[in-house]
Amino acid sequence: MPRYNVTLTNEEREDLQRLVQKGGKGYRIKHAQILLKLDRRPENAEWTYDLIKAAYGAAHSTIAGVAKRFVINGLEAALGRKKQENYHRKVTGEVEAHICAIACSDPPEGLTRWTMQMIADELIRLEIVEYITDSAVCETMKKTKLSHGLLKNGAFRKPARNS
DSSP states (O other), rough: OOOOOOEEEEEEEHHHHHHHHOOSSSSHHHHHHHHHHHHHOGGGGOOHHHHHHHHHHHHHHHHHHHHHHHHHHHHHHHOOOOOOOOOOOSSSHHHHHHHHHHHOOOTTTTOOOHHHHHHHHHHHHTTTTSSSOHHHHHHHHHHHTTOOOSSOSSSOOOOOOOO
């Protein structure tokens, strides 16, 4: 038994049918189709979550999420995607600048270059961040095209000379 019962008004039903016929972004159409089948009407009585899943290739959690967002937040929320509430960037512009500065500086004595883990440890030691993984450092290095301390670090490439 579904936890959230979807009951569409005539206007909402017409809007969803127009959206499905007109087309647009794939997930909005799929969510509209799901809402139309979840609508508590006699002609939709045989549509279960399993039938909707098979018909539209949607996961059970997607169907339940669309129904929940419709009941709690309305039609537009149900047509959109779930908001990522807990997402925050650990590597801000300031941290990125420190990563670049460390990577471009001379490596510790006895080593030829910085490793990702050493850069992460240095950021923590300098109290720039509380915690950061070497993979986060690696992603930042990829984004800035740095090659951790080698002569041509990619931060600024000079144009090739035409001789």
